[in-house]
Amino acid sequence: MLDRAVPPVDRQLPTDEARELISLVREIAQREIVPHTAEEEDAGRFPRALFRLLSQSGLLGLPYGAEYGGGDQPYEVYLQVLEELAAARLTVGLGVSVHSLSCYALATYGTKQQQVEHLPAMLGGGLLGAYCLSEPSSGSDAASLRTKAVREGGGHWVLNGTKAWITHGGIADFYTVMARTGAEGPRGITAFLVPGDVPGLSAAAPEKKMGMKGSPTAQVHFDGVRIPDERRIGEEGQGFAIALSALDSGRLGIAACAIGLAQAALDEAVAYATGRQQFGRPISDFQGLRFLLADMATQIEAGRALYLAAARLRDAGLPFSKQAAMAKLHCTDTAMKVTTDAVQVLGGYGYTADFPVERYMREAKVLQIVEGTNQIQRMVIARHLAGPDSR
CATH class of the missing domain: 1.10.540.10 (Acyl-CoA dehydrogenase/oxidase, N-terminal domain)
Structure with missing residues (x-):
């Protein structure tokens, strides 16, 4: 290894x-x-x-x-x-x-x-956060979320509902929560900062996942959670716009993580290919394998350049939503392809837990799903190309 x-x-x-x-x-x-x-x-x-x-x-x-x-x-x-x-x-x-x-x-x-x-x-300060947007019945259609926050006397809100697929669910010290405070649709959603130890907040058992077993993902339940209005973030009804703005930046984070995972898989594949002898010479001498490694490296470099270009737009204060979607799409697809190819380079060894590439391949899959599936990224990109009124 x-x-x-x-x-x-x-x-x-x-x-x-x-x-x-x-x-x-x-x-x-x-x-x-x-x-x-x-x-x-x-x-x-x-x-x-x-x-x-x-x-x-x-x-x-x-x-x-x-x-x-x-x-x-x-x-x-x-x-x-x-x-x-x-x-x-x-x-x-x-x-x-x-x-x-x-x-x-x-x-x-x-x-x-x-x-x-x-x-x-x-x-x-040593705290760990979690982001609560998705729900059991609203994943890609996040604007249809059902978790409710109702204003009560004394300047407080009471939250009821369930969030799903929450990274750090159950162990986070604070949760940024999107909840419905008004009518159906995106304009009825508000953001709140909820402490992790507030009465009425609980988490289900972590999901049993294909990969990333060390990262807890769980449903988070809000049962009469009472928080002061001072923990409302932004204006009432602004929550969905806040959520989408956050996801633009978050997608760049996923893109960078995907390239890191792909790079680790490529490093492992190159090290194995240059050290493994077959037919009297390293398997990296065979053209079929050399071309495979070259393609893996090229896709990684392209992904890195794409996420960095989007980041520079963000740093300059320029629009970057389309580029963030492109980076998330390309980099996570690249991670899936590169990790799969790394398993192929290692052959039978790649399919065993003695080498990390089998874990890399299992982990890569979730990156095509989180913070907007890659099908959603394609929709975002297409809307930028066709104009805001396109569907």
């Missing part, structure tokens, strides 16, 4: 600070993540202590403002950190991406008072 002692990916980093950051991430990955990945994923253990270390190291608030404890890093740099973490263990890279997504609503739409009160703990 590869110990990740491969030449590091050449990074397009804009500053010395960014280069030092990537060096720190690689050091943490090699020391704290890689040695435990296989065992913890097999056992289905979530590395909660590691996320506290990442928080202490400033890695859970990278794209947010330093005034609230964030790292003030551009998305171009933050996404490359995610790629490094995902290459070491997807549970970690995806977990950091989900946490950042969970902080987005408050950091972008919250009041100054809310940001001062909550963001420092969320970004650097």
Whole structure:
């Protein structure tokens, strides 16, 4: 099994600070993540202590403002950190991406008072977040969500309903929750910041998944959860717009994680192909295999360039929704293809748990589903091409 002692990916980093950051991430990955990945994923253990270390190291608030404890890093740099973490263990890279997504609503739409009160703990205080949009009956059709928040006397809201497929469900310290406060449709949804220990909030047993067994995914139940109006984020009815804005950025996080996973699979395949002897020479000498590896590397480089181009648009304050959908679509499809091909390169060994490529292939599949299936990404891209009135 590869110990990740491969030449590091050449990074397009804009500053010395960014280069030092990537060096720190690689050091943490090699020391704290890689040695435990296989065992913890097999056992289905979530590395909660590691996320506290990442928080202490400033890695859970990278794209947010330093005034609230964030790292003030551009998305171009933050996404490359995610790629490094995902290459070491997807549970970690995806977990950091989900946490950042969970902080987005408050950091972008919250009041100054809310940001001062909550963001420092969320970004650097060892807390872990979860993002609650999907429900058992509303996945891709998120605007039809049924979880309700009803205003009651005393300036409070009461939440009732169930969210589904929630990463960190049951272990998160806070939840960014979209709930219906008005009429049916997208304009009747409002965002709330809900503490993880509030009475009435509970989680079902984690789902039994094909991959990413170390990352808990669970339904989260709200049974008469009472929260003050001070924890409402944005205006009433603005929640769906907040959710879509957050997902644009979140999709770039998924794209970066997908490329990290694909890079790990390629590294493993190259190491095996150059060391495995058949017919008296390394199997990497055979043209069929060399072409396969070349195609894998090319798709990874193309995906990396695509997500970085979208990130630079975001950093410049320019529209990037179409490019985010393209990056999510291409990079996750690439991860699925590259990990499948990596199994093929290793042959029978690739189908065993003695090598990580079988796990990579199982993990890659979920990336084509989360934060908008790839069919939804195609719809988003097509709408940008055909105009806003297209269906």
